[in-house]
Amino acid sequence: MRIVIPIDDNSLTSNVSDTFARSNYFALVDKENGNLKMVENPFKAMTKGVGVKLFEWLVDTHKMNALLAFEMGYKVQQMASEANLQIIIVNEQNKTLEELLNFMGIEPDSKI
């Protein structure tokens, strides 16, 4: 499973972002081999049509098949459903990327 996580900044201690499509960065996590990549959200500043571009980029370019978020707008949810993606909604707002990686059984230090 390849999980995309919206994060506020590009560090392990970053919080999961409150928004999905407007998140500053994304952590792209391959749960099977523990690979982790943090990339800037290239569509952050776009005013319209972010969702479609973002999904093409995440699903077609980066082959992600799961989205994790604290909050997901209805459009993102709709597109994720249509693309048959796994959606994971985490419960508490202050979950950090590190904590989520721990839940996945990934040792982040060795992978950076």
Place this chain on the structure above:
Amino acid sequence: MNLKCFAFFCCLFDFGHMFVIFVCIDNVMARPRKPGKIQTPPRAKAFMPVGYYKSSSEAVQLNIEEFEVFRLLDYEGLTQSEAAKLMQISRSGVARIYEKARYKLAKALTEAKKIDIEGGSNLFDNDWYECERCNSKFNSLESESPGTCPLCNSTYIHMVNN
């Protein structure tokens, strides 16, 4: 729709049958409506007033459709037509549900009542599950239970239907 047109047509010619025809229309409208699609389960199961406990046993029951309509219109800022399309119900259905939701919320806030959010299965776009270990909620992409949590692999998961 056909029945309505028919009723209208008859009314033009025959006032005597108006009553009967309108009874028919009422019966048609009273049929149980298909429930609207819900995107994701609400985060909380209930809301509690603080500092006023007198009527805490008597809760306002907000059903999940009312919650969803309220969320789509007032939180996401959709129009009634947009919400109707998303939930796969009629626009007038959305309007009716919205009125109920607003009244219930106003009542709860004014009378300091607990708000229970009532569930309902098979309303979601997908089946939703909750993990008892990491507390995340996730959709199921297959018809059967996913078995494990996609985040932490725990097998302690349950379906969200309440």
